[in-house]
Amino acid sequence: MRDYGPILDVIRRHDRFLLTSHLFPDGDGIGSALVLAGALRRLGKDVRIWMPSPSPARYAFLDPTGEIRHWQSGMRGSELADRQVLIVLDCSAWDRLDGFGKMLAPLPLVRVCIDHHKSASTFADVALLDVTAPATAELVYEMMIETAGAELDLTMAQAVYAALVTETGGFQYSNTSARVLHLAARMLEHGVSADRVNMELNQRNPAHHIRFLACALQTLELGASGKMAWVAVGPDIFRETGASAEDTVTLAGYPRSIDGVELALMFFEDFPNSVKISFRSKSWLDVSELARQFGGGGHERAAGALLRMPLAEAVQRVTTAGAAALAESP
Ligand SMILES: [Mn+2]
Structure with a gap:
């Protein structure tokens, strides 16, 4: 108790x-x-x-x-x-x-x-x-x-x-x-x-939320032999669709839902050089450890971090660390 x-x-x-x-x-x-x-x-x-x-x-x-x-x-x-x-x-x-x-x-x-x-x-x-x-x-x-x-x-x-x-x-x-x-x-x-x-x-999403998802999901990439998938959303997508940080909440669930993916990442840069990252894992990877490498934290299956750098650089660094973490597969 x-x-x-x-x-x-x-x-x-x-x-x-x-x-x-x-x-x-x-x-x-x-x-x-x-x-x-x-x-x-x-x-x-x-x-x-x-x-x-x-x-x-x-x-x-x-x-x-x-x-x-x-x-x-x-x-x-x-x-x-x-x-x-x-x-x-x-x-x-x-x-x-x-x-x-x-x-x-x-x-x-x-x-x-x-x-x-x-x-x-x-x-x-x-x-x-x-x-x-x-x-x-x-x-x-x-x-x-x-x-x-x-x-x-x-x-x-x-x-x-x-x-x-x-x-x-x-x-x-x-x-x-x-x-x-x-x-x-x-x-x-x-x-x-x-x-x-x-x-x-x-069941009360504004239409712009679905338009945002459509654009954001276009950025999908896979790595680590299909065990990692990510989407990376820049300020242009927010501008074009009228979306905000709130619209990103469920986004990481899509790359995670891909067969064979263990680690899903969602990057979004809503202000220049301020990249928020969501880490999600499917069954064994402790993403709170991964997030902590970048000054963040969270739970085993869901964590977050904030990096002060351009979007492309954040994607490069975090996917490299993600692939390394996946290499220690059980
Ligand atoms: Mn909670």
Whole structure:
């Protein structure tokens, strides 16, 4: 059993909380924050959720009252001056809070971290890090609902369910355990509609998203005797299709789906000399190790990194390292 005592102790001793997640928050970061916010309010706490960047539109249905706000450059911390505790969810690297982290840094907040990513160190005063958790929302659920006994409402249940769907690729990845399905079933018992969540998350793409995919997939290349595949998207494709970083989220799944591919890479340069890389593996390669070679991190089957160099150079370096990692095949 995980030890939630230290975090529950911080919660007991304080009243005003600020919740956040990483830059480009995903279903788990947003879901975790909404579940935790709901549970803290049940315990009589005052809670605000601020994200380092806007939440993708497809998650808006999780937040019916629109309580999630996002930091914008130029903002000062005065609005958050009364906060006592900062809880960072689904993220254990302070630099992934980006400019928001810089604004928060001088505030005298107790820093709490709840996460399931592999990480070498944490900024937190109190942390709960467990890489065996399928989602951060599972940790939050276990802590607040199962351990602290807070009541679950439909908004919270929907947030947990959406986080599980996001993190398990719709209950398909290797982290889809019996526990995950039991938990998901409990959320359905609470009134969550699986169909509605699927509609909101997957069936509301803008047309430009599909145009972007069509262009991006044209860049497909294979290497390492067919064990590696990648796509590399430059600023021109973003310009021509009107796409943004949000549109790249599912892109790496396509090269990974090719028969025989173990390592899939997705490169995108949305600003000159700033190349974001997604690493995905199919069955054995630990891509968090590979990402770490480039200053990034993540999970065994999904990781990310950011390289400050031209796109072609980033592709060259990372595919070379990828081929070397694949050469150590089991
Ligand atoms: Mn997560």
